[in-house]
Amino acid sequence: MADSTPRTPQRLQTKLVHSGDPHPRIEGSGIAPIFRSTIWEYRPEDGYHDVRYPRLSNLPNHVQMGEKLADLEGGEAGLVTASGMAAISATLLSLLGAGDHLLVQHGLYGGTHSLVTDDLVRLGIEHDFVDGNDPGEWKTKLRPSTKVFYAESISNPLLGISDLERIATFSREHNLVSLIDSTFTSPVNFRPIELGFDCVLHSATKYLNGHSDVVAGCVIASTDRVAAIKRKLDHFGGSLDPQAVYLLNRGLKTLALRVGYQSASALEIARFLESHSKVRSVRYPGLESHPDHARAARLFDGYGGMLSFEVGEDADETDGMIARLEIAMASASLGGMETVATRPAATTHAGMSRAERERLGISDGLVRFSVGIEATEDLIDDLQRALD
Numbered sequence: 001m002a003d004s005t006p007r008t009p010q011r012l013q014t015k016l017v018h019s020g021d022p023h024p025r026i027e028g029s030g031i032a033p034i035f036r037s038t039i040w041e042y043r044p045e046d047g048y049h050d051v052r053y054p055r056l057s058n059l060p061n062h063v064q065m066g067e068k069l070a071d072l073e074g075g076e077a078g079l080v081t082a083s084g085m086a087a088i089s090a091t092l093l094s095l096l097g098a099g100d101h102l103l104v105q106h107g108l109y110g111g112t113h114s115l116v117t118d119d120l121v122r123l124g125i126e127h128d129f130v131d132g133n134d135p136g137e138w139k140t141k142l143r144p145s146t147k148v149f150y151a152e153s154i155s156n157p158l159l160g161i162s163d164l165e166r167i168a169t170f171s172r173e174h175n176l177v178s179l180i181d182s183t184f185t186s187p188v189n190f191r192p193i194e195l196g197f198d199c200v201l202h203s204a205t206k207y208l209n210g211h212s213d214v215v216a217g218c219v220i221a222s223t224d225r226v227a228a229i230k231r232k233l234d235h236f237g238g239s240l241d242p243q244a245v246y247l248l249n250r251g252l253k254t255l256a257l258r259v260g261y262q263s264a265s266a267l268e269i270a271r272f273l274e275s276h277s278k279v280r281s282v283r284y285p286g287l288e289s290h291p292d293h294a295r296a297a298r299l300f301d302g303y304g305g306m307l308s309f310e311v312g313e314d315a316d317e318t319d320g321m322i323a324r325l326e327i328a329m330a331s332a333s334l335g336g337m338e339t340v341a342t343r344p345a346a347t348t349h350a351g352m353s354r355a356e357r358e359r360l361g362i363s364d365g366l367v368r369f370s371v372g373i374e375a376t377e378d379l380i381d382d383l384q385r386a387l388d
């Protein structure tokens, strides 16, 4: 049933639809059923590792999804988890213990930032923040106890792209396990394992599911590493409910269509914003004006659906603009079919001090925009109305 190895190599669009499907089909069903049972028959010849139980992420839906995720990212094994943070925390805790140290790129996702700077510190795991573009600094922060380099494919909310090629080679040279949160890129636009990263993490809540109705996460890595991460996940209780695994699989089937459209739409919207007199600056990796545009063009197959821009001098002016949007909803999440806008200084980055935000370049007037799959022209009209 788990044998889903295709006879001939397939492209991503095909894998998104078919990878992980059980062969032979269960009762001939073209869509794999949801296994909800928490009780599974145990045969006399079975060993401890044959015990099936939903929290152990080893029901057919979990196993099929793990294979599919591995196939999409070009890794050996994959593990679906209860959230992006469940994947990130289980991965870090499987690799690090008291006395260990990790390098982390500046500008991390808020939840990961708190995990590293609060929870891990309390467990005796130390860290240093580094500039993702400054290998010289990485070297000075390296300690004998450094075990991990943690990066993100595109930073939030300024859409910066670190020197990811160097991070992968630096990690290899110094025996560090390289981790990358690839949520913003998705395997449609970037497959970090091809670049030499050891572990790829996603908040599947965002693009992978794409329908704004499931919280999930995943990690893709070597078979041994995924087994070690799964042991942590089993103990900390971060398994994903089989019903949600099913929904995630349904969402994944259209990932290439969605992300392709969102990337094209975001580029048009970014160009429109760049030409608008009330917009002070636009950040989108697909724009020639973006500082990391050349790197994005070299590493990514598309520039994604996320952009950010500055309007107004202050919070009130910018909040007013967001409130005037009719299609785009004010929300802090991202990656769904619906366009959403947020002011990071008030939402995703409100936990940071103003000084820290300013140091990173996150002004009070900055808007982060997650482009959905609505008509591009309608989204541009919506922005035009709200800005005028």
Ligand SMILES: *Cc1c(COP(=O)(O)O)cnc(C)c1O
Binding pocket: 083, 084, 085, 086, 109, 111, 112, 152, 156, 181, 183, 184, 202, 203, 204, 205, 206, 215, 216, 217
């Ligand atoms: C949302 C997000 C996470 C956390 O994922 P959850 O599914 O909310 O736990 C991690 N990294 C990035 C880049 C995210 O956008």
